[in-house]
Amino acid sequence: MAMQRMRLKLGVTVVMVNLFIFILIFRHSGQDKNGHHKVRIPSAPFWSKLTPPLAYWNRQQQVVDIQNNPVLAANYSATDLRLTEDSLTSDPCTQNMGVTTQVKDYNSLPERFKDFLHFMHCRSYPIVLDQPDxxxxxxxxxxxxxxxxxxxxxxxxxxxxxxxxxxxxxxxxxxxxxxxxxxxxxxxxxxxxxxxxxxxxxxxxxxxxxxxxxxxxxxxxxxxxxxxxxxxxxxxxxxxxxxxxxxxxxxxxxxxxxxxxxxxxxxxxxxxxxxxxxxxxxxxxxxxxxxxxxxxxxxxxxxxxxxxxxxxxxxxxxxxxxxxxxxxxxxxxxxxxxxxxxxxxxxxxxxxxxxxxxxxxxxxxxxxxxxxxxxxxxxxxxxxxxxxxxxxxxx
Missing domain, CATH: 3.90.550.50 (Spore Coat Polysaccharide Biosynthesis Protein SpsA; Chain A)
Structure with missing residues (x-):
């Protein structure tokens, strides 16, 4: 019984010594030679700029996603974040001819795609018939x-x-x-x-x-x-x-x-x-x-x-x-x-x-x-x- 108590005391002593050493090492690692705490500065930004996709919709949606994320937007200039239209909506809706140079194969696309691209920023139209009640x-x-x-x-x-x-x-x-x-x-x-x-x-x-x-x-x-x-x-x-x-x-x-x-x-x-x-x-x-x-x-x-x-x-x-x-x-x-x-x-x-x-x-x-x-x-x-x-x- 006495031998068991001695082993228990020895085990507790070893644990306490190891804990003390760990605390000393941890405190020292956060300080410089003069005892001041170090400030660790990342070597590169956590959020890096995204590569613009080649596809027109993906590229424009990426800009919208960045505009709505203040952390990401901080890494971009106003020019980077400019859509082919100034916003997602246009009222009154006007035809956007900028897509003719923004989509690489625009001239070979079927007419239904050209029509969609010209007006894809428009989502506000007058209501003709309504049932308000x-x-x-x-x-x-x-x-x-x-x-x-x-x-x-x-x-x-x-x-x-x-x-x-x-x-x-x-x-x-x-x-x-x-x-x-x-x-x-x-x-x-x-x-x-x-x-x-x-x-x-x-x-x-x-x-x-x-x-x-x-x-x-x-x-x-x-x-x-x-x-x-x-x-x-x-x-x-x-x-x-x-x-x-x-x-x-x-x-x-x-x-x-x-x-x-x-x-x-x-x-x-x-x-x-x-x-x-x-x-x-x-x-x-x-x-x-x-x-x-x-x-x-x-x-x-x-x-x-x-x-x-x-x-x-x-x-x-x-x-x-x-x-x-x-x-x-x-x-x-x-x-x-x-x-x-x-x-x-x-x-x-x-x-x-x-x-x-x-x-x-x-x-x-x-x-x-x-x-x-x-x-x-x-x-x-x-x-x-x-x-x-x-x-x-x-x-």
Whole structure:
């Protein structure tokens, strides 16, 4: 027993001596010969200048990122941080001809890219048709459908089926259709009088005065996010989709009502695409030239349709001001989500690339799904009738 006590005392003594030596060495290392504390100065800046990317969009977005980071911006001059336009917005919107010398293969690009590049800094356009009181009672679910002026039959089919506004499943649902302007440049007939009649009758048309083209769907996205904050900030959830999809509104409401509060707050659900990148084949609708963008796309939900919370909508609206417009709207939304540190959630009920042909005439195939794309107006009405039939038995 005495031997154990001696060993314990010896062990404690050794530990204390080692601790004392460590303290002396630590204090000495921070002092110079005169006993003064040393100031360690880094040999190089912690944040170094970034190499400008060759692709036009990446280069301009890098400048925006630096402008919004005061630590990085301190290493750059005013000339370094100058965009081809003075800001992300221009109101009134004027054509930016500077891109003709900023994009290396500008002259060989398709016309739709030249048009996009000339106006990609513009994101403020006059509203032509509005429904300022449509969310007077904040809805549980806001259905926002991207449409075009001439798509009267698609809008009417949606009104008569899955987009019927009112109370569904004890929850308030509001429907709006999002339109741009059909211009003579695109050889559209003048349907403005018919559209105004439709708007007066149904009071669900939102239209802005911009060219309604495929590349301008991103403009429609940022304008809609602005509209939500001014006209419908109390919407609990938002579904946003195309006018050629069938949506099972009942399944969306069932899904939303079962969410916990934390889950609902950061909700963004759809048919998620990951590890994707730009198409380089000029014949493909989604072609993006290397002179415009390089790198992978962030995870994004296919633009056929997805839904998200009102809180996420407000955050998307805020962060979108720091993300340059991109020609593909669903990719752009994925970029904004990445800026927020959010990722879209995949749901197997979204079938943006359709279901197997053998199941398309089976009513029960649609009973558990949320979205199927594409469908004609006639098919939309037929599927809705199937799901509302009292004789439907999918056990």
């Amino acid at each position: 449509i969310c007077e009672e904040p809805p549980f679910l806001l259905l926002a459908i991207k449409s075009q002026v001439s798509h009267f039959d698609r809008r009417q089919a949606i009104r008569q089926s899955w987009g019927r506004a009112g109370v569904i499943g004890n929850q308030t649902v509001v429907t709006v259709f999002l339109l741009g302007n059909a211009t003579a440049w695109d050889h559209h007939p003048d349907l403005s009088f018919s559209l105004r009649d439709e708007s007066l009758r149904h009071q669900d048309i939102i239209q802005w005065d911009f060219r309604d083209s495929f590349f301008n769907l991103t403009v429609k996205e940022v304008l809609f996010l602005e509209w939500i904050q001014t006209r419908c900030p109390g919407a609990r959830f938002i579904f946003k989709g195309d006018d050629d999809v069938f949506v099972n509104t009942y399944r969306i409401l069932d899904f939303l009502k079962g969410l916990t509060e934390p889950k609902a707050r950061d909700l963004f659900v759809g048919d998620v695409i990951t590890e994707a990148g730009p198409h380089r084949d000029k014949k493909v609708k989604y072609f993006i030239p290397e002179s415009l963008y390089t790198g992978k796309y962030p995870p994004y939900a296919g633009g056929g349709g997805y839904f998200y919370s009102g809180e996420v909508a407000a955050r998307l609206h805020s962060v979108s001001r720091r993300v340059l417009l991109f020609p593909i709207d669903d990719v752009y939304t994925g970029m904004c989500l990445k800026k927020l540190g959010l990722g879209p959630e995949r749901h197997k009920g979204f079938r943006t690339f359709d279901i197997e042909a053998k199941y398309r005439s089976n009513p029960c195939a649609y009973n558990s799904l949320i979205l199927v794309h594409p469908r004609t107006p006639q098919q939309i009405i037929q599927i809705w009738a199937w799901l509302n039939s009292p004789d439907l038995n999918c056990q």
